Amino acid sequence: xxxxxxxxxxxxxxxxxxxxxxxxxxxxxxxxxxxxxxxxxxxxxxxxxxxxxxxxxxxxxxxxxxxxxxxxxxxxxxxxxxxxxxxxxxxxxxxxxxxxxxxxxxxxxxxxxxxxxxxxxxxxxxxxxxxxxxxxxxxxxxxxxxxxxxxxxxxxxxxxxxxxxxxxxxxxxxxxxxxxxxxxxxxxxxxxxxxxxxxxxxxxxxxxxxxxxxxxxxxxxxxxxxxxxxxxxxxxxxxxxxxxxxxxxxxxxxxxxxxxxxxxxxxxxxxxxxxxxxxxxxxxxxxxxxxxxxxxxxx
Amino acid sequence: xxxxxxxxxxxxxxxxxxxxxxxxxxxxxxxxxxxxxxxxxxxxxxxxxxxxxxxxxxxxxxxxxxxxxxxxxxxxxxxxxxxxxxxxxxxxxxxxxxxxxxxxxxxxxxxxxxxxxxxxxxxxxxxxxxxxxxxxxxxxxxxxxxxxxxxxxxxxxxxxxxxxxxxxxxxxxxxxxxxxxxxxxxxxxxxxxxxxxxxxxxxxxxxxxxxxxxxxxxxxxxxxxxxxxxxxxxxxxxxxxxxxxxxxxxxxxxxxxxxxxxxxxxxxxxxxxxxxxxxxxxxxxxxxxxxxxx
Numbered sequence: 282x283x284x285x286x287x288x289x290x291x292x293x294x295x296x297x298x299x300x301x302x303x304x305x306x307x308x309x310x311x312x313x314x315x316x317x318x319x320x321x322x323x324x325x326x327x328x329x330x331x332x333x334x335x336x337x338x339x340x341x342x343x344x345x346x347x348x349x350x351x352x353x354x355x356x357x358x359x360x361x362x363x364x365x366x367x368x369x370x371x372x373x374x375x376x377x378x379x380x381x382x383x384x385x386x387x388x389x390x391x392x393x394x395x396x397x398x399x400x401x402x403x404x405x406x407x408x409x410x411x412x413x414x415x416x417x418x419x420x421x422x423x424x425x426x427x428x429x430x431x432x433x434x435x436x437x438x439x440x441x442x443x444x445x446x447x448x449x450x451x452x453x454x455x456x457x458x459x460x461x462x463x464x465x466x467x468x469x470x471x472x473x474x475x476x477x478x479x480x481x482x483x484x485x486x487x488x489x490x491x492x493x494x495x496x497x498x499x500x501x502x503x504x505x506x507x508x509x510x511x512x513x514x515x516x517x518x519x520x521x522x523x524x525x526x527x528x529x530x531x532x533x534x535x536x537x538x539x540x541x542x543x544x545x546x547x548x549x550x551x552x553x554x555x556x557x558x559x560x561x562x563x564x565x566x567x568x569x570x571x572x573x574x575x576x577x578x579x580x
Numbered sequence: 581x582x583x584x585x586x587x588x589x590x591x592x593x594x595x596x597x598x599x600x601x602x603x604x605x606x607x608x609x610x611x612x613x614x615x616x617x618x619x620x621x622x623x624x625x626x627x628x629x630x631x632x633x634x635x636x637x638x639x640x641x642x643x644x645x646x647x648x649x650x651x652x653x654x655x656x657x658x659x660x661x662x663x664x665x666x667x668x669x670x671x672x673x674x675x676x677x678x679x680x681x682x683x684x685x686x687x688x689x690x691x692x693x694x695x696x697x698x699x700x701x702x703x704x705x706x707x708x709x710x711x712x713x714x715x716x717x718x719x720x721x722x723x724x725x726x727x728x729x730x731x732x733x734x735x736x737x738x739x740x741x742x743x744x745x746x747x748x749x750x751x752x753x754x755x756x757x758x759x760x761x762x763x764x765x766x767x768x769x770x771x772x773x774x775x776x777x778x779x780x781x782x783x784x785x786x787x788x789x790x791x792x793x794x795x796x797x798x799x800x801x802x803x804x805x806x807x808x809x810x811x812x813x814x815x816x817x818x819x820x821x822x823x824x825x826x827x828x829x830x831x832x833x834x835x836x837x838x839x840x841x842x843x844x845x846x847x848x849x850x851x852x853x854x855x856x857x858x859x860x861x862x863x864x865x866x867x868x869x870x871x872x873x874x
Binding site for chain 1: 647648650651654657658673674677732733734735740741742747762764765767768769770771772773777780781784785787788
């Protein structure tokens with residue numbers, strides 16, 4: 282009886298684990314094929330010069346994706362300018378500088394912050410951040426790409442802190458002791474030894490932060506004003522912007538399935554997917570290269 | 581042997597799933613279920629109607645959701661709702677795609693609504709012509725001084741393009757009701773996803789101009805008097821000016837059913853057109869249909 286039960290488990294559990302593993306690949310492939318199937322027809326239905334013109338106004342057949350792509354990019358880049366230094370700084374503080382009791386309070390707090398629904402942050406953005414930005418910077422309106430960038434920066438910080446701190450924490454104490462032994466200051470140890478040793482983890486943290494930012498929808502839709510302006514000038518950060526995600530969220534419910542607008546929205550989804558893919562590939566290639574160099578040094 | 585085991589597990593799993601489904605499905609004891617979806621302009625009114633009607637008829641259960649006129653009509657076309665709410669008339673393309681799905685939309689005018697043009701209470705501008713509002717939203721006028729206000733940039737606020745109010749405002753105000761006119765919203769017009777977003781921004785930003793259904797405008801915002809020509813008269817939106825058609829930005833609100841309604845749906849729509857239901861219309865700041873059409 283006992284051995285039979287064991288056999289049964291032996292048979293079933295490895296297969297279950299295998300299936301879970303493969304399912305990740307299968308789901309990504311299925312999603313991508315679905316996006317391709319629904320998005321590619323857009324290229325046939327909309328002329329390329331319309332797709333890359335100036336204006337997004339789908340109810341009158343203006344289908345330019347440029348304002349949306351540039352809108353997403355400017356908000357994401359702005360958010361990263363806030364979140365990367367702040368997030369890595371906070372991770373370094375928690376892992377390397379803060380005394381143990383501070384660290385034990387801060388880490389769960391940061392993770393709690395990461396669990397806040399973004400729509401709640403969107404409320405704060407609409408009620409506090411955007412009026413503040415308008416009066417503080419004397420802008421016509423506070424609903425700008427900058428408001429979105431600051432809010433998204435705030436949303437990405439917990440992700441970056443949490444993962445970067447784990448990576449820094451995993452660096453063996455002997456590395457730090459070795460640095461101190463040869464007379465390095467605390468700052469030199471952090472900057473030259475601990476951070477480079479944790480480089481791949483920190484990069485992963487940054488990439489996940491970017492992923493969180495570029496995919497974030499609700500908060501961004503509430504505070505960026507959603508005006509599809511081509512965001513290519515320097516002061517575009519202080520103007521309203523419309524992101525790809527907000528466009529899909531705002532318009533997907535309304536389109537008749539199979540219409541040109543529907544296909545263009547899927548095409549935008551495809552572009553979004555490709556951007557995340559590019560970010561991930563860039564990240565993993567950097568991590569991979571640094572590993573090889575480390576191996577060379579070791580050999 | 582192995583495959584038999586696997587099949588058994590799958591079967592058990594499916595049985596467990598469907599068992600759970602049955603239990604959830606047997607909860608409501610009502611005889612009729614009406615799914616009502618569409619225009620955000622109408623959603624509060626539809627909710628008030630649904631609540632009152634369910635009190636009167638406990639055997640009918642009505643679910644009301646918003647999402648925009650386009651969303652509701654798309655759901656009607658796809659056959660997922662009983663009644664679609666729309667703050668604009670159904671488009672000919674929508675009728676075609678509905679008929680392609682074997683659905684024949686039937687229209688009911690359920691009340692009237694005025695679109696109020698709103699600004700910050702501190703804004704000295706209180707009167708605009710349709711042409712001026714059109715020029716503001718199309719980007720020809722960019723500073724409040726050009727319409728007699730302070731030296732401030734104009735921030736234009738609009739609903740998203742899936743809103744019936746957006747389409748109505750485009751056709752009636754920006755294009756002045758002229759079908760040949762192809763004026764568009766200025767590119768930097770802020771497209772806000774909700775009425776609340778517009779109200780909120782107008783409340784705190786003295787540069788802003790926005791528009792929204794009269795029923796949604798709170799007392800602390802300033803409503804602009806609108807004239808069709810520059811010789812006036814400038815008219816504020818209210819029940820009397822909408823009914824005598826002197827206020828130019830007013831429209832009918834619609835419900836659509838898939839085919840001629842029957843049974844509980846027909847009773848519900850008949851009740852909506854009764855005096856009792858139209859009193860709720862007036863309470864919510866919309867314009868009742870019976871007063872307008874005695």
